[in-house]
Amino acid sequence: MYAMILLQSTAWLPEAASSVAPEVDSLFLFWALVSTLLFIGVVGAMTFFVVRYRRRRLDEMPEPVKEKKAIELAWIVVPTILVLIVFTWGFRVFIKMYTAPPDAYEILVHGYQWYWEFEYPNGVKTTNELHVPAGQPVKLRMTSVDVIHSFYVPAFRVKQDVLPDRYSSLWFEATKPGEYTVFCAEYCGTQHSGMLAKVIVHPREEFEQWLENAGVPEDMPLAELGAKLYRDKACFSCHSLDGSRLVGPTFKGLFGSTRTFEDGSTAVADENYLREAILQPGARVVQGYPNVMPASYASLSEREVAALIEFIKQQQ
């Protein structure tokens, strides 16, 4: 039964949802098939020999087997040919994977500890949600603000490291509308495993529509904007709202409470303190918590900081 499940390719490979995925999959299946056959041959021969030639008498003295050049040659040549087939095939897929068509739709990607930010040609920014049209090549220009991350969408079979101070690129053409998981595949610190995003593939027209409505209205009330930022900037991955302890202190009841710091000093969490804690997280670290909050929030605008403080105030 277990064996049956293993034989099904769907147990092994995730859903294939990009134009390049079927090509990777057929290479994978070719490799898996040949490997399995060879493996069964090797282990089968081993098992057969161990049973057939097991020692029956203690003074058995097997005759030395004469080495045959032909055999030695055969098992050098055949594997060489096999691996060269796999190499060539893999090379062609690889080149295709990384050569973006010239008409690809370009989206800018910033990797932060520990979230993704996507910026569209019209200036719209989203966090941890990448919206793309189906059936059109999309090219991601990616860079990191802090350490190396890696943008990985299993369903698209694509992956590329995202480096600080350098642009790296990746392209794909999503074939089916739907939601697909994005993982960060290069270890990037405490919340590495929480650095998840979604690719949301829209049918073409729907995407255009989404893009038009995605801007943030200027007049959004502060608290509402704060809630949005809490979501978009992935504050939630370290700071809970229900009082539970994550990487950082919870926001519940934070405002107005007395904080004790690493060096033993204390302070009341007022607006000024929250401001400092957001913009210079390392300045005063609350006792018992690691000093791991990224400094990248210093780039928030005045209005955004004010919005976050307002949001935190409400969490009583």
Add this chain to the structure above:
Amino acid sequence: MATQTVAATKMAQPEINYLNHERGLKSWLLTLDHKRIGLLYLVSVVFFFIVGGILALLIRWELLQPGQTIMSAETYNHIFTLHGAIMIFLFLIPAVPAVLGNFALPIMIGAKDVAFPRLNLASWYIFWLGALTMLVGIVTSGLDTGWTFYTPYSTMTSSGVTWVVLGAFILGFSSILTGLNFIVTVHKMRAPGMTWSRLPLFVWGLYATSIVQILATPVLGITLLLLALERILKIGIFDPALGGDPVLFQHFFWFYSHPAVYIMILPAFGIISELVGTFSRKGIFGYKFVALSSVAIAFLGFLVWGHHMYVAGQSATASTIFSLLTFLIGVPTGVKVLNWIASLYRGSIWLRTPLLYALAFLFVFPIGGFTGIALGTLGLDVPLHDTYFVVAHFHYVMVSGGLLAFLGGLHYWWPKMFGRLYNEKLAQLAALLIFVGFNVTFFPQFILGTQGMPRRYFDYVPEFTLLHQLSTVGSWILGAGLLLVAAYLLHSLVKGQPAPANPWGAGTLEWTHTGRIPSPHNFERIPVVTRGPYDYHLAEEIFGNGHQGQEAAVTPAQGQAPQPESTR
């Protein structure tokens, strides 16, 4: 009968051997005897293996279910980093060469000791100095970079990277000294008649390993030194904020760390050759190929490091060349496996614990090899890179090489090390548990990997729960098997049946020309070698004159308690 002269003289008076000729802690800590240094290393690496193993069990426990199970994400990151760093630097790299190699290599080539006994002891002290330096960093501020120390994370984190890196730098010297010693020993200390084509294959494996240790380790040294300087002096070679190139660090790192994989696997190849030869009482099919391919792999191993960097941003030109060379190294490795299988053909196969480990290796290692082919393939590596597929792949290779072969070798040479046998039945049971436990732990991880589960993840999406739980259960079976090994080996040390000088009927010098336990200088007289290591049909002293091999005394019937050698 040549060997009996040695054995017979021993019987008359209380036996003087390397274990009892001097006593006391000082005689061990200041010993220059390669066999004793081997045992010092044995105790050390087993200690670190236990530490690394406990960490591994903790990792698996945490992953029993999604979300936090027993530790925080931060703790988890420290734990998996320490598991990797300890297992690689403090167990896998020294395990086979420094323990089994130190013990057996000089005797196998008919030498009284390694060429530089003082350097040999120094390497053990340097090993501990390096380990303790690492410990300083770990205890004071932990380590959360992953064992790969990628910049710029490793230059930004507040954990104890500098200390650990300096510790690994020091450990490098220990590794270099062992390698240097072995190369010179093999070149200059062989007994008369011990030609290159009569070297046991374990010696060939260690020789090839030593080449890698010599040529790769210094580059690790300078890499880690530059990383430490990057943190202390901000030299800006690897740190992008200062204009450095993080991908350059990866080149530096993998120039050592890929060949280091061969430091772990080549001696294992040697052990497997010994085990297959001895327990099928037949020469290794294609001896020359098996011997020379080890050396070839050692050199080719330096040309493939870039296959760790296909998605790191390396140029496609480099990736393509690295990929092609990776396949070329796959061929000699595959042919070795086929040669071992062919050696079993029409042999006289004696299923004892050491051979069980060799057979387990021949099952596990090809899986590691085939999946290695997938990871070396440009297009296939892209989705698989940095997923559990890679984790499973290197555990299949490293555990088969580092653990199964090490255990096989340990069970093989145990009677020679301590002059005692262990409980064969329990040993076979433990081997089975380890084999099953290992596969249950790591095979599901291949599927996790192809499904897209990235490595070094503290948490995972719920779809992956079942496979992770299977893997965790496997780790318990594996742990139980290893505990059993520890139990019966400790029992054997105290209460084991005395072992005869050559319980397996092996044909290499450490079995044919030393007593039950070797004397302090190995041989009364330097032997003159007249045949190859696996020419059992020429081995008059084991099988001549109607003699049936010494193991006749050990196994009157399967499983029955063996009798001491004195019955002869």
Add this chain to the structure above:
Amino acid sequence: MAGASEAVPGQAEAHVHHPPYLQHHFVSAEQQFDAAKLGMWIFLATEILLFSGMFVAYAIYRVWHPEVFQAASKLLDWRLGGLNTLVLLASSYTVALAVHYAQLGDQKRLVRNLWLTVVLAGVFMVVKYFEYSEKFHHHIFPGGNYAYEGLQIPYVGQFFSIYFVMTGIHGLHVLVGMGILAWIAMRAQRGHFSPEYYTPVEISALYWHLVDIIWIFLFPLLYLIH
């Protein structure tokens, strides 16, 4: 190995005339000498690879930023570098002479040449000290700490990182070499060596020549970029 246990011919005699310097596990002095020398050559190969990392870093950054290297190199004094090259070459010559006299058994000249080598190494370090202090005085530091106002271009810090790390590690090797050679010289004074046994002189000389060779490359690569 049937009949394999015969004694090696000459083995018995070796035990009778056991020279004090011959370690028990070697069959002959020749074997011991060969082993030591091969060991040293292998060690030298590891030294080359240790330095290789810095040469690779040098090559990469020079290929990427040739103009920076050219400008930064001008801040180094090629006359001092050249002087140091000559000093090290001379020390290499004297240590080669030391081996020569050790082989001939001329103890007086052996000792004199060894001390001469140590003194020349000292001269090298003194020159190096003046070079370093002049750099520090101008706030020429490696990488991110570089703060010399006379030359402010991107990547100039990288050149000086490579300069300081390369010459620093090389200087460390010179210091170690001085220690070893001084120790050998003292042993030579006590008459430890003879034409039959001078292995330590020979292998420390090999080490010293390698230190020289590294500098032979560092000099044009760092000081003479045009």
Add this chain to the structure above:
Amino acid sequence: MAHATHHIIPRPLLLKVFLALVALTIITALTGQADLGAFNFMHVPLAIGIAVIKATLVVLFFMGLKYDRPINALAFIIGLLMVGVFLTFTLLDMLYRGDIGNLDAQPIRGPQIEQVEAPSGSP
């Protein structure tokens, strides 16, 4: 005693080698400073070439590798070959960085140093 490893190198030869090394140092220092005009591109090959010759002289005569056992030479040469491998393969990435568009060869900002007004002249 086999003469292969105990060859005594005559003193005049050592002296000649030393003088040759000094001469080569002077040549490299002078050409390194000179303006070679149309041949300026020769600076690097010339400097490296002379350094290689000097190193070879030291290895062959001062270190006596010319008269030594081949295995010692082999150990040394393999070390050098590995440096070549390290350099070549790393350059294969560095020189072709971005050939397929997966990573830009140029950084976005480069090193972040404080720009100080550069006065002319050298120290």
